[in-house]
Each structure stands twice: as C-alpha cells, then as structure tokens.
Amino acid sequence: MGTDQPLDSAEAPKLDFEAQFTIFVGSSSEDVSYAKTFWNSLALHPPIESRLESADVSQRLKVAKDPSCKTVPRPSTPKNHALFDKVSQQKVEEDRQRYKDMAKRRDEIIMLLKKQREERMKRELISRPFKPKQCQEENRETSAPAPAPGPETLSPDQEEEIQNVRSLQ
Numbered sequence: 001m002g003t004d005q006p007l008d009s010a011e012a013p014k015l016d017f018e019a020q021f022t023i024f025v026g027s028s029s030e031d032v033s034y035a036k037t038f039w040n041s042l043a044l045h046p047p048i049e050s051r052l053e054s055a056d057v058s059q060r061l062k063v064a065k066d067p068s069c070k071t072v073p074r075p076s077t078p079k080n081h082a083l084f085d086k087v088s089q090q091k092v093e094e095d096r097q098r099y100k101d102m103a104k105r106r107d108e109i110i111m112l113l114k115k116q117r118e119e120r121m122k123r124e125l126i127s128r129p130f131k132p133k134q135c136q137e138e139n140r141e142t143s144a145p146a147p148a149p150g151p152e153t154l155s156p157d158q159e160e161e162i163q164n165v166r167s168l169q
Contacts, residue, residue, distance in 0.1 A: 024032045154162070 024035060027035075
C-alpha cells in the first residue's frame with residue numbers, strides 16, 4: 001500500500017491471515033483472555049432456518065407402541081347418538097329462526113322504502129303545479145325565448161287570476 005517494495009508470494013497470504021485476527025501487542029495475558037471471551041460471545045449464530053437441528057422443533061420419530069397393549073375403541077352408545085341428534089336439531093332450529101328473523105327484517109325494510117316512495121310521490125304531485133317549467137339545455141341555446149302562453153293554453157283558473165290582476169291595475 002504505502003511500501004514501494006514488492007511483496008513475494010509467501011508474504012501475501014500471511015498478510016491476509018493477519019487481517020482476519022486482532023492482535024493484542026503489549027497487553028497482559030489476562031486482558032487478552034478477557035478480550036477473546038468477549039469477542040467469542042458476540043459471534044453470530046446462523047438463522048434458525050439454516051440449522052440442521054432446531055431446539056424448538058421435535059425431530060425425533062415417535063416410538064412405536066407395544067403391540068401387546070391394544071386399545072379397544074369405545075362402542076358408540078345410543079345415548080351419544082341421541083345427544084348428538086338433539087344438539088344438531090337445536091342448531092338447525094336456531095339457523096331456521098335466524099333466517100326467519102332476517103327475512104322479517106328485510107320485509108320491514110322493503111315496506112318502509114315503499115312507504116317513503118309513496119310519500120315522496122305525493123309531495124311531488126302536490127308541488128308540481130308550483131314548480132317552474134324547465135327548458136332543455138339544447139333549446140335554451142338555439143331557440144329564441146318562449147312566447148308568453150296564449151289564452152288557448154291557459155286553464156280557466158289561470159284566466160280568472162289574470163283577469164283579477166288586470167282589474168287591480
């Protein structure tokens with residue numbers, strides 16, 4: 001690096017070897033042993049996935065049972081079947097009741113929506129005569145203003161109101 005002398009092939013591996021270790025020159029043997037213990041305790045272990053054996057995973061095969069010791073399965077009793085049938089029947093009934101409740105709630109919501117729609121339609125019918133007539137956008141731009149309605153388009157009530165207004169003037 002900073003030397004101008006060429007290194008021979010025997011010294012190059014020696015320098016690489018020394019670069020991998022820390023050398024305690026001029027330290028007491030007690031300090032060296034403490035340092036070695038410290039640095040050895042910091043050695044990183046490989047991740048658990050790369051180990052061949054893991055402490056938390058059981059890797060031993062199960063021991064075969066003694067063939068002379070046989071376990072006889074308990075025969076099912078009618079009491080067990082009756083209990084199972086009763087529980088399953090209760091489950092079916094609970095599900096059926098839940099579906100009936102859901103259908104009832106759905107019908108109530110549909111009825112409420114129908115009622116609200118009818119009320120909205122009634123309000124629209126009541127307010128329709130009082131709403132201003134809307135022009136379409138295309139007609140508004142291309143056509144001239146609409147002429148005032150003539151007597152042939154007015155209802156009798158409207159004609160009467162016009163006559164009353166004229167008489168006030």
